[in-house]
Amino acid sequence: MGRPMIDRVFAIRGLLLAVFVLMAGNGFMPTLLAMRMEGAGASAPVVGFMASAYFFGLVVGSLTLTGVVRQVGHIRTFATVVTVLSSSTLFYSLYQNAFLWSLLRLTDGMCVAGVFICLESWLNHRADAQSRGTILAAYMIALYSGQAVGQFLLGLDTGVMLPFVVSSILVSLSTVPVLLTKIDSPPLPDDGEHLSLRALYRTSPLGTAGTALTGVMMGAFYGLGALYARRQGFALSDVALFVSVVIAGGVALQWPLGHLSDRMDRRLVIVLVLASIGVTSLVLALLTDHLVIFGMGALFGGFVFSLYPLCVAHANDRLTASEQLSASSVLILLYSGGAAGGPLLGSAAMAAFGARGLFLFMAALGLGGLGFAMWRMYRTDAVAEEDQQPYQILPRTTPAAAALEPASQSSDDAL
Template sequence: MFSAVRPVRSLLIAIFILMAGGGFISTLVSVRLETAGASALLIGLVGSTYFVGLTLGSLQAATVIRRVGHIRAFASFVSLLSASTLAYGLYQASGFWAALRLIDGFCIAGVYVCLESWLNDRADPAARGSVLGAYMIALYAGQGLGQYLLTISGANPTWPFVMASILLSLAVLPVTLTRASSPVLGDYQALSMRRLYVASPLGMVGAVLAGVALGAFYGLGAVHAQRIGLDLPATAAFMSAVILGGVTLQWPLGWLSDRFDRRMVILAVFAAVTGVAIGITLLGSPGTALLLLGGIFGGLSFALYPLCVAHTNDRLTSAERVGASAGLVLVYSAGAAAGPLAGAASMSALGPAGLFLFIAACAAAATGFGLWRLAARPSPPGELQQSYQALPHTTPMSAGLDPLTEDRS
């Protein structure tokens, strides 16, 4: 694996530093708004704007990259992201912060498109799986460890924003100083929504509901933690446990889905998410058990999107798979944009428990839909199932790192 990632190590270092600096801003914004007395609905609205920006960036960032090149585009996206991060410390108002979150989402999507398309170009075809695995580890490790920057506020509430901006600025260096040539950006056309649904109703609906659930968690998970009595260090530990747990179960669950009926594995994971979310609701108190359940929740829920992609690929030709992954990223992002608002409505009605009850309801709905699909259409024969590949839910460009999508004819 080390020999496979050596040609792209500067890109992996960049995404790790960038996510360490920018990956905790969502948590920090939610905590600050909660401390200021904002309602769950208002916090959810601010959280939703990030995913709206992420969706817009996924669609538009390629135009910027084609115009100025990867390095200049990357530097521009990160510079704007660093500036918007510092701007949080200037003025705290929900409308202003919502606009900043929209900018953040657009810039993060631009960064993902830059790095993922570059990784696609630099990765040896035989090593795509190793490169993708290293990319996901760097991304989620940076995001998970970055949560602990929440605790550095001290006497100055702007310090976390300043530290985040410093790290974001440093993330530019490995890319701008690289001697590797910039790639030519490929064109990834998303499959139509109708074709996606016809090919795999469970894949499409599962991706949407996974996006709704995880969007609600990212937007309001820290608010839930604060409202059940966790202090700032404990909130950071809980958020980190979920994110780092998201890496741990993807490969074991993928291994199972390659050897058994993939739809049954997806249903089992959705059902398990339902149970774990209810368990977190019933626990409702700080402690080691909450961290453990949070890690299990992350491991299960983060695996849902790549499982849905793999199931959809089972019913498509190789030429359609990149477009299908691109389409699934977009429907996932649309679900994630709706998640914080819907989760906030549940919290407003039911209190802190409302967040994970809402997530449990989403997972239960997906389980029910999957049971109906099992009865409506038989699963493909085991020998026709494609190999599972863990994928981040970032942008359509990540699909190009899946070895199964290499044939784009």
């Protein structure tokens, strides 16, 4: 990274710090809430319903809060949603009830969507064609590292209120670098035309289906992965480590797999990833040795986290440059919709088969996706290697993130 790029990242350090602190404070909440509900004897479907409420809130917030930003601006919107998020975090400690906590998770999802819309549109405003990839990479590092580090705050779960208080403090502190930033607020976003889901599927069936499939798997893992680990006999500290290992594996394998997909038929890499998801999931479902679970968890995370950007890149291989931005927005919403359904379906599998049911469900999804990918390879020709768009690690947050992608700039910078 050259000095000009370092300067560009340094210029947005306040926004990156806000992402890191907020994810450190809020990223461990799904794990904490699942553990609290499990300790109270809640069934897997109840935990799954609560997890789905968060992702449903993320979808609702993504669709509605852009209008709020347009009316009152980025700073006021950011301060409002973070204040509500901090308050809802404290509210969990007052009364433990599955229905109430599901409503709070719905609220959390909407608030986090507002945070992402503000920060991502701000980052997009600061990026140009030369620095876009660097800024996106720095944003992803801040987001994932905050999420992974936050898992270790689960060790604070020694009293009723302490972890919620610490979470609320961190969430509240995330406003400080934003409210004190000297960066000008970006222009308020305009409504744009979106490529229809039907048109997108006609253009890239595998990219579209693979994105939804990734959402289902990731939603199921984030909502129920901690519950799976706990029911496999993990101590609370090891539950946090397991979730962190999966996230770390997801970060580690994305670049090698993306690099490989740029040099061959990308569908072959998607087939490899789906097959690997099926195999690692079966191992996680059938074996109980904790070291094996950690190792397979890292591999599972690497393959599942890679699937979304691979599917987006594959879809963009078949889209024109002018279609890629609107398609990316649709794909993010499709991912979020899948994530909302994932915990419900995964919890049903756990209710039927016990803890291993979660990864039996993942294996079925991976192998089912593998069959669909092989069918698509049989039905259509590959995109020529020279016509493939470069792979890019991507956030799976809100449609505002689509503007951060190099695809939105020009055909030369496209995904």
